[in-house]
Amino acid sequence: MKTTLTFRAAVLSLFIFVMFIGVWHLATLAPKESAATQAANAEYAELMGKGAEKASGFPSPEKVGSAFVKYLSDPFYDNGPNDKGIGIQVGYSLLRVGTGFLLAMLFALPLGFVIGMSPLMTRALNPFIQILKPISPLAWMPLALYTLKDSEVSGIFVIFICSLWPMLINTAFGVAGVRRDWINVARTLEVNPLRKAFLVILPAAAPTILTGMRISMGIAWIVIVAAEMLVGGTGIGYFVWNEWNNLALPNVIFAITMIGLVGMALDLGFGTLQKFVTYRE
Amino acid sequence: MTSHFLSVEGLAKIYPTTDGKPGTPVFEDIHFAIERGEFICIIGHSGCGKTTILNVLAGLEEASAGGAIMDDREIDGPSLDRGVVFQGHALMPWMTVLGNVAFATKSRWPEWSKAKIEEHCTTYLEMVGLGHAIHKKPAELSGGMKQRVGIARAFAIEPKMLLLDEPFGALDALTRGTIQDELLKIVRATQQTVFMITHDVDEAILLADKVILMSNGPLAKIAEIVEITMPRDRTRAEMHHDPQFYRIRNHLVDFLVNRSKGYAGSDAAQLHDAKHPPVVRPGLVSDGTPPGDNGGRPVLKQVVNQ
Ligand SMILES: Nc1ncnc2c1ncn2[C@@H]1O[C@H](COP(=O)(O)OP(=O)(O)O)[C@@H](O)[C@H]1O
Ligand SMILES: [Mg+2]
Numbered sequence: 001m002k003t004t005l006t007f008r009a010a011v012l013s014l015f016i017f018v019m020f021i022g023v024w025h026l027a028t029l030a031p032k033e034s035a036a037t038q039a040a041n042a043e044y045a046e047l048m049g050k051g052a053e054k055a056s057g058f059p060s061p062e063k064v065g066s067a068f069v070k071y072l073s074d075p076f077y078d079n080g081p082n083d084k085g086i087g088i089q090v091g092y093s094l095l096r097v098g099t100g101f102l103l104a105m106l107f108a109l110p111l112g113f114v115i116g117m118s119p120l121m122t123r124a125l126n127p128f129i130q131i132l133k134p135i136s137p138l139a140w141m142p143l144a145l146y147t148l149k150d151s152e153v154s155g156i157f158v159i160f161i162c163s164l165w166p167m168l169i170n171t172a173f174g175v176a177g178v179r180r181d182w183i184n185v186a187r188t189l190e191v192n193p194l195r196k197a198f199l200v201i202l203p204a205a206a207p208t209i210l211t212g213m214r215i216s217m218g219i220a221w222i223v224i225v226a227a228e229m230l231v232g233g234t235g236i237g238y239f240v241w242n243e244w245n246n247l248a249l250p251n252v253i254f255a256i257t258m259i260g261l262v263g264m265a266l267d268l269g270f271g272t273l274q275k276f277v278t279y280r281e
Numbered sequence: 282m283t284s285h286f287l288s289v290e291g292l293a294k295i296y297p298t299t300d301g302k303p304g305t306p307v308f309e310d311i312h313f314a315i316e317r318g319e320f321i322c323i324i325g326h327s328g329c330g331k332t333t334i335l336n337v338l339a340g341l342e343e344a345s346a347g348g349a350i351m352d353d354r355e356i357d358g359p360s361l362d363r364g365v366v367f368q369g370h371a372l373m374p375w376m377t378v379l380g381n382v383a384f385a386t387k388s389r390w391p392e393w394s395k396a397k398i399e400e401h402c403t404t405y406l407e408m409v410g411l412g413h414a415i416h417k418k419p420a421e422l423s424g425g426m427k428q429r430v431g432i433a434r435a436f437a438i439e440p441k442m443l444l445l446d447e448p449f450g451a452l453d454a455l456t457r458g459t460i461q462d463e464l465l466k467i468v469r470a471t472q473q474t475v476f477m478i479t480h481d482v483d484e485a486i487l488l489a490d491k492v493i494l495m496s497n498g499p500l501a502k503i504a505e506i507v508e509i510t511m512p513r514d515r516t517r518a519e520m521h522h523d524p525q526f527y528r529i530r531n532h533l534v535d536f537l538v539n540r541s542k543g544y545a546g547s548d549a550a551q552l553h554d555a556k557h558p559p560v561v562r563p564g565l566v567s568d569g570t571p572p573g574d575n576g577g578r579p580v581l582k583q584v585v586n587q
Contacts, residue, residue: 181371280420
């Protein structure tokens, strides 16, 4: 066989996917329900009213598939607060992530530079960073809601705080680790500090900085779902929560898949950027 | 006041030990001078402080005592007046070859136009035989080519003095030979003053006007200054036909192999005057020269300044 590894891997991936759908399909074939479960279900239906019909067992791939078709065929509709297209919801989430991430960048890159350049600052700020870093970003939420008094701003703040640490630490680490030789070249050429920062230190540290940004973005995308579940209103996280309240599991599964896909796209984007700034020695 | 182009006076370097106390000086009381247009090589075993001396001259490191004066000005920091070729080439891998040299040129003449900078850089890159590779990234070049870019970068800023730290140490003999020839050609053409560290005796004989020999550290000293008395237009291909060549070579090798280690306790050390290290011309001494009679006092052979 003279096929490439990529091709064979793709075939295998496809096979795994088909198997997964097949097993899922078989597992969710309408079972012959026992009397007891039927009774329980009936009771449940009574309690839940009309919505209960959606909750009869785990949704089959067909049902989830039709949710995909329904939402993807019209991603940008807007029928009021609880009924918006998936494109709009993802858009809200991306907007929050983007804003929080950008704010974190504006803060982390210059500060990381200062910390990386100065052993004194590294030592002085290290205890604070070490204590603040492991705090779950969601733990800030009550404080944010209380002080900022706005759920939207609080959501962005949570993204800001969780994006901050990896960027800050990697920037400081990258800047501190710039090869002595390159710094010495800049020194012997009497390069002014600004030129040195932008033409020597930044490009030298860029791969490390971008790794930090990539990690930050990954965390931010994980956190936004939870934050939106808490804060509500709009966004993919709220969508999941809302569909769960409607007991519309096919929609939940659809949303989960979308979260994964968007997260992957973001990561790929940063991967590309990273390649762009990486240099070979 | 000094009449030399560069004079090093009473230089010493002490690094703190791991527990923070000052250690034994790597070297102390180092005196030497360099004239304009001279090519000086410094030879000594690893660890005797050659790089440290060069870094002090470059202004990258501070001496613990003493200092250096170049062109009537004290060296107290890095300056565009002194170009440095680093041992590990130190090219910025994210810039092209041209970009690296242009970065230096732009630092020297910020007011120059882009076209003028590019023209200037290309001239120097062609001088080291890299006219064809100016748009390549350093990673695409061989070790010898990278070192050439480093040399072009140092020459491009047209410094008053050039400092080279074992620039060819990592290269194979063949490449080293070619680049030595190129360096020699450019230095002769530009009348450049050069201070270079090397561990290659032949390289020193080919390039240098004077070779500074350092004894082993710690407490390294300038044991001798060897004048290379062979004609200045010597070439790598021809120089070993000159009878002086082997006398000089043997003298240098003998120092490195035998005398540098035990220097501290030898006769030479007792006679040593740090301010005026002995200057010798082994090339001019024929083998039969009698040592001369100094009434039983130990005496340094071939010394011309005592
Ligand atoms: N930053 C430093 N801290 C402590 N000791 C150092 C430092 N740099 C160099 N040394 C010591 O100084 C001595 C001279 O070093 P160096 O100038 O690099 O020697 P050379 O270039 O002749 O091999 C060595 O013994 C080395 O261990
Ligand atoms: Mg060295």
